[in-house]
Amino acid sequence: MKMTGAQMTCESLVREGVEVIFGILGGAILPLYDTLPQYPQLRHILVRHEQGAAHAADGYARATGKVGVCMATSGPGAANLVTGIANAHLDSVPIVAITGQVARPFIGKDAFQETDITGITLPITKHNYLVLDAVSLPTIIKEAFYIAKTGRPGPVLIDLPRDVQIEQAEFHYPSKVDLPGYKPTLQGHPAQIKKAAKLINEAQRPVIIAGRGVIISGGYNELKRLAETAQIPVVTTLLGISCFPESHALSYGMIGMHGMAYANLAVDAADLIIAIGMRFDDRATAKVSGFAPHAHIIHIDIDPAEIGKNVRVDVPIVGDVKAVLQELNKLITAAKRINWIRQLDEWRKEHPSIIIRDSKGLLPQFVIRKIYEETKGEAIIVTGVGQNQMWAAQHYWYDKPNTFISSGGLGTMGFGLPASIGVKVGCPDSIVWCIDGDGSFQMTIQELATIVQEKVAVKIAILRNNYLGMVRQWQELFYGKRYVATPLSCPDFVKIAEAYGFPGLRVEHKEEVVPAIQKAMDEPGPFLIDFMIEPEENVYPMVPPGAALAEVLEEPRKKAKAVKDSAKLPVSNI
């Protein structure tokens, strides 16, 4: 059947199971938008800035496990997607970005709204395409979705010249892809799995560090089985949060710069690290040379390029986390490890890390704890970046899989609001809270118009301290309290919400917190709460930059007890 390039694109998206597109149109993508009404299965959500489209597609993809789709026009539209694409790239999120491009005869001539978007996004996409004829469109779209969602997921960009959208060609949708240079390894090597099992079975003080790979592969049960059978404590990376129930007796929370002190101490004292679907990011490992100094390391990851990139690994296993754990679990013998777990529990008692101190003012930690209680831990939490993100990671307890959505690798301020739109659109039956800081929120505040126009019922909690808080904390601790460019004026957020057309509340006192949260939950549509928190509250625990995990600071500047002599560590009774 003959179709235009625009029709082919829509038809291919439908065949890939796409239901939602986040985007903004413009001249170079107008033919494609003009075709959208012929495909009512494709819901288009109009955002207010293309960065919002990419983040919304990202949030949608993380929450649903499906590929998120965003669209923009050429030039500035495409360039505005860049931050969102980079964000998805660093956090391994499958999105497909479709951008309009000037017509083929104009490419490379600095035409109006022309930008070399495939060149710009080359290092921040898993792959990208410039479509040079309509007939190749179905194959390209098929490949784009396949590449985005398989192996280590990531963003793929398709640049679509305006005249290709109009060009007519025969439509054949391929049933499979032919990519000789792209063959992700899914099954772990049996010999490596055997080696890993031996190390695990012989370990005295093993610790599992679980990352987002567990969530991507859906290996929740396999992880739980491994931990329970061999009685191995589980800590997570920031993006690993919610891959293992945090109320589980073997859960010891997040590691890293703002991880739990006891989790960091556990990693420091371990004799075996089982790293699962994580990439030893510097925020998680702290000083690499001081990372897990007594431990052998098993690294399970789908991306061979991650093996040995940051940390020396003893047993690498390349493969899909779920598939590898299924095989590994067959070789694991049951163990008790009472002394080791007792030691960890002792550290947890000595360094509770997330005790909320008594205060007159409104503490952000208190706010988040109350959101946890009022939502009964059932909500999906989407965060901004900075202090708000760390408090949300620390003080909400995540028991349900995949309920913490955050920008980890790129640390993109402004991610929260647009991402929460994608999450809510993808999971309309879930309660979605966007926990954001006043700085982060103002970076994409215009998407409030999107939630009103598209009736997206996200609940927004702004932790407002009138500072770019995380940077201010660094200035306080490491730059002699010189608060350069961090004090921040904010508009009246409640009035802003009202002006956009939905209700909000300001909260200044502790006793108003719970009623406000309840009011937000009772409201069928979106709701905003402006929490006026203690302005100079810091995030603790904290591993200072350049220090090792064991040198974690606890509030106020109390150093946790690092174990220097491995001989003094408890020996487990397996």
Place this chain on the structure above:
Amino acid sequence: MATTKHTLIALVEDKPGVLNRVASLFRRRGFNIESIAVGHSEVPHLSRMTIVVDGATTMVEQVRKQLDKVVDVVKVFDITGDAMIARELALIKVKATSSTRSEIIEIVDIFRANIVDVATDSVTIEVTGDEDKINSLFKLLRGFGIKEIARTGRIAMARGVSGSLPVEKKSPKAQAKRQKTS
């Protein structure tokens, strides 16, 4: 950090932009590519790149893995440690007068090079060999006055192995599968 000269071979799809994708991975890490030579391979639609870079082995290995992730890169291997044949071709245009021409021809003969063009005041020499050989010839000819030189950069091949694809150590199963398809 100690650096070594590495020779990487990449088999890539013959598509626009592939060279850019490959080169950008080196650029990002601040590697200077010493030479890169691209041409057709024995497989239709696949080009063969020979890339020479100077870098720490761990860093080059990291780039090799990243290159392997590029969708258009079908295979990439580092043959630095292997026994290999490495060759370069150079065209050298040297000033030549009637009095120096015979001396130049003598040197060319010793190097088993060829004179491919003669003009009134110059000769153009074609030479193939490893970099050392070309450098030595270059040194000897410098005295006559070199007008122009063009070098291809290294192309290389591991000795004794049947084809370009199965050089890298892989699981026997993957190798068997590859042999079946080829």
